[in-house]
Amino acid sequence: MRIREGDRTVNDIASQFDISLPAVSKHLSILERAGLLTRRKEGRKRICHVEPKQLQNATEWLEFYQSFWSERLENLRKIIESDTDDATHRRKK
Amino acid sequence: MSEPEIKLVINKEINAPVEAVYTAWTDPETMKKWFAPGDNMTVPEANVDLRVGGAYLIHMHDADAGSDHIVSGEYEEIVPNEKLVFNWMWKDGIDRTQVTVEMRAQGSTSTLLTLTHRGFSQQEFADKHNEGWGGCLANLSSHLA
Numbered sequence: 002m003r004i005r006e007g008d009r010t011v012n013d014i015a016s017q018f019d020i021s022l023p024a025v026s027k028h029l030s031i032l033e034r035a036g037l038l039t040r041r042k043e044g045r046k047r048i049c050h051v052e053p054k055q056l057q058n059a060t061e062w063l064e065f066y067q068s069f070w071s072e073r074l075e076n077l078r079k080i081i082e083s084d085t086d087d088a089t090h091r092r093k094k
Numbered sequence: 095m096s097e098p099e100i101k102l103v104i105n106k107e108i109n110a111p112v113e114a115v116y117t118a119w120t121d122p123e124t125m126k127k128w129f130a131p132g133d134n135m136t137v138p139e140a141n142v143d144l145r146v147g148g149a150y151l152i153h154m155h156d157a158d159a160g161s162d163h164i165v166s167g168e169y170e171e172i173v174p175n176e177k178l179v180f181n182w183m184w185k186d187g188i189d190r191t192q193v194t195v196e197m198r199a200q201g202s203t204s205t206l207l208t209l210t211h212r213g214f215s216q217q218e219f220a221d222k223h224n225e226g227w228g229g230c231l232a233n234l235s236s237h238l239a
Contacts, residue, residue, distance in 0.1 A: 035100065035215075062214065063102050070209055074106045076128035077207075081110040081118050 011040070011047045035059070101212035108207055112199040115207060116175045119195055120144050125152065134158040146172055150180060167193075175199075182211070189215055 015025040029049060032038040036055040041048050108115055118124045122140040129152055130137045139153035151166040164185040170192070171179035178195045191213040198206045 059100065059214075063100070066102055066211055066214075067104070070102075070104050070211065073129055074104060074207065074209065076130070077115075077118055078106060078108045078110075080124070080128045081108055081114050084110075084114065 008048050008050045011049060014049060100214040101210060104209045106207045106209070107200070108205045109203060110205060111203060112175050112197050112205045115197050115205045116178075119178055130154060144169065144172065146170065189213070 011026060011029065012022070014029070015022045018025060029038060029040065033040060037052055037059065039050045039052060041050070118128065120142060122142045125140040125142070126137040129140065134157045136155050136157065137152060138155050139151065141149070141151045143149050146169055149166060149168050151164065154163040154165075155161075156163070165182060166185070167181040167183050167190070169178065169180045171177060176197060178193075180193055181190050182193050183190045191211060194208075194210040194212075196208045196210075198208075200206050
């Protein structure tokens with residue numbers, strides 16, 4: 002995370018990667034649309050700023066669903082596997 | 095340019111035939127058994143109208159918090175024993191996300207289940223947090239710890 006330590010210009014960020022400036026710019030646009038990053042102009046420079054609050058929201062929300070589904074799928078596995086065992090009276094996983 | 099996509103993918107291997115896994119996702123009585131996480135949550139109500147455009151509803155009740163969480167949506171794609179695609183919307187929620195469940199038989203007695211939940215927007219993160227999902231997260235974390 003190049004940008005974590007503070008605001009950076011787009012050129013600065015692009016210089017750290019082996020991909021073209023337009024490609025970097027495209028990635029930044031996606032982050033910007035997701036509300037994770039803002040860009041402002043200072044003269045001819047474009048400065049990027051991370052919005053950590055939004056990033057935290059996104060992470061927490063995904064973590065919520067990660068737990069939500071993991072827990073349910075584990076329930077699902079237990080219930081089906083015990084049902085299957087009951088039905089067959091033999092196979093053990 | 096395409097919309098930014100925020101999604102999550104979970105793979106799960108289940109030692110049961112693919113038909114049993116499909117039934118568990120489509121039979122309301124079976125869904126009631128597993129859609130409730132932990133000991134204090136129950137699913138008092140599960141409705142399924144299994145056809146494209148048909149609706150489902152899952153009502154989760156948290157006995158400890160005394161709260162109810164109701165999610166509903168419509169089926170978008172149904173391939174028996176292979177794939178289910180349905181949209182997903184919390185009651186009082188704003189965003190409609192989408193869940194895809196893919197089931198692949200690994201031999202006759204094992205199934206690889208892949209769940210993809212996509213379409214999350216930044217707006218939903220914010221809204222849900224305002225509705226107190228933070229508390230749910232804390233509950234979940236302590237439950238899992």
